[in-house]
Amino acid sequence: MNLAKVLVADDHPLFRAAVLHALRDGVAVGQTLEVASASALTQALDEHPEVDLVLLDLSMPGARGFSSLVWLRGERPDIPVIIISSNDHPRVIRRAQQFGAVGFIPKSAPVEAIRNAVTAVMAGDTCFPPLAAERSERDALLAARLARLTPQQFRVLVCVADGLLNKQIAYELGLAENTVKVHVTAILKKLECNSRTQAALLVKALEPEGDPGLPDAGA
Structure with a gap:
């Protein structure tokens, strides 16, 4: 084995x-x-x-x-x-x-x-303690929206949520600043957000006890 x-x-x-x-x-x-x-x-x-x-x-x-x-x-x-x-x-x-x-x-x-x-x-099974909480449709929506991103785009999104500017993100991830700009534009489009602040709220919702409320698409 x-x-x-x-x-x-x-x-x-x-x-x-x-x-x-x-x-x-x-x-x-x-x-x-x-x-x-x-x-x-x-x-x-x-x-x-x-x-x-x-x-x-x-x-x-x-x-x-x-x-x-x-x-x-x-x-x-x-x-x-x-x-x-x-x-x-x-x-x-x-x-x-x-x-x-x-x-x-x-x-x-x-x-x-x-x-x-x-x-x-x-062995291929799952292992969770007994669950008392109900399944959250908001969390399901959040997971589905974030799944649209590539791994690199998700890294950029986390940096955006940390308040980093494009130049700082480029340094942090070893990318060209123009590449970061392209990623940010793609992220906002995929997540149906109009601003970096809206996108950052999606990351904030990943906190264990974070507010599950999501910004409405296009709002």
Whole structure:
């Protein structure tokens, strides 16, 4: 049996160590990778395209709530993602599911629960705690609108939401400023937004407890 390569993305070293400890016994995991930020996650996947599973924290430097999950689903839809978070509110769990995660592990979960979740997902199943929150049609709409973007456009959108100017985005992403302008124009068109502010609100809605209200298309 081929052993899986698992990437753990969390900015707390002690928690990463706990997860790696849980994966050492009773789980068919071979190599493990660790990253502590959204940018490091991007780099790790570029350098290790053969990663089989990502365990993803919602609160890392460079991430905006579910932004890294949405980016991952667009960039590497073949890689299953399990969310690990200290925020296990039912609505957060439901939103993780709607944005494409295949599992959710509360950080308060015992080691055995982490092993069971990873084992289930590696076998092709999903693993979520009991869900009390209702499915949100607004979240479904948000996910569908963001899915129109290419991975590079999504990176630019996150920078726009951070308030960066085109010149700053170009520096941050290693692009020509004119290329950024083209991306921004395409982003606004795809998201049916009239301004950068409207587009930024879509990213704000990715916060775990963010306002799910979306700017109306063309409003």
